[in-house]
Amino acid sequence: MRQVKVEFEDSKTESRAVFEGTVEEGGPGKYVIKGKTTATLPTDFPHNRKMIILEHGGTSSPFRDVAREVTSTDEQTIELNIDGERGDYDSVDLRLSMNLGGKYHVTGEKTTVHLSGRPQDIETRYTPEHHSAAFKGQVWADGPEHYVIKGMASGQLSHESGVITEYVAFEHGSASGSWHGQTFAFDGTRLGAREVLVRGERKKGEGVMIRVGVTNGSFNTFTYGEATTIDTLPLTS
The missing domain is CATH 2.60.40 (Immunoglobulin-like)
Incomplete structure (x- = not known):
């Protein structure tokens, strides 16, 4: 099990989000992500759905999205429990992104979690x-x-x-x-x-x-x- 913290910030809209939790092995070719995302999204864009997205995947696989709607302009906390698949010797990549009604999408930096030990x-x-x-x-x-x-x-x-x-x-x-x-x-x-x-x-x-x-x-x-x-x-x- 690895502790992980993934951060996201968009200065243009003053949006911020942090995922804190764990990534652990979930059986052959699998992993489990558990934790919570705390997000503050902008007060403008009043008529658009505001989504915070945790993207995850094995290093040799494309990212998969887990999107949650943020319904308040106050800080909001979202619990996550995610199952994923990876190659037998893959690490796990995570990143946060934000979407404001499809017209404004920003992706944060990738964080890599190494489940395997030193060769x-x-x-x-x-x-x-x-x-x-x-x-x-x-x-x-x-x-x-x-x-x-x-x-x-x-x-x-x-x-x-x-x-x-x-x-x-x-x-x-x-x-x-x-x-x-x-x-x-x-x-x-x-x-x-x-x-x-x-x-x-x-x-x-x-x-x-x-x-x-x-x-x-x-x-x-x-x-x-x-x-x-x-x-x-x-x-x-």
């Missing part, structure tokens, strides 16, 4: 007798109960295996959870770097583990290297 480097390698597999990338907290891993998996065979397709596996999990992962097929003797971008669940405060594996020939079963662990994922960047 940490993570890598692992497994080299059984005739194969090798590796992963190199970064991991970071996505709120207290999730994490994101981004990087590249690669592998090498000592010789082509003939009719059997060999694979590299990349797996991840929390300290108390099960393994989750994906596989990549060798093309000849080499697996070029393949992008990995995954989001996982964890208990609050838990670390994250990764490992890589390769298939071992005729039965095409996987063997794995030792797990590499990041014990602590900071919640702030």
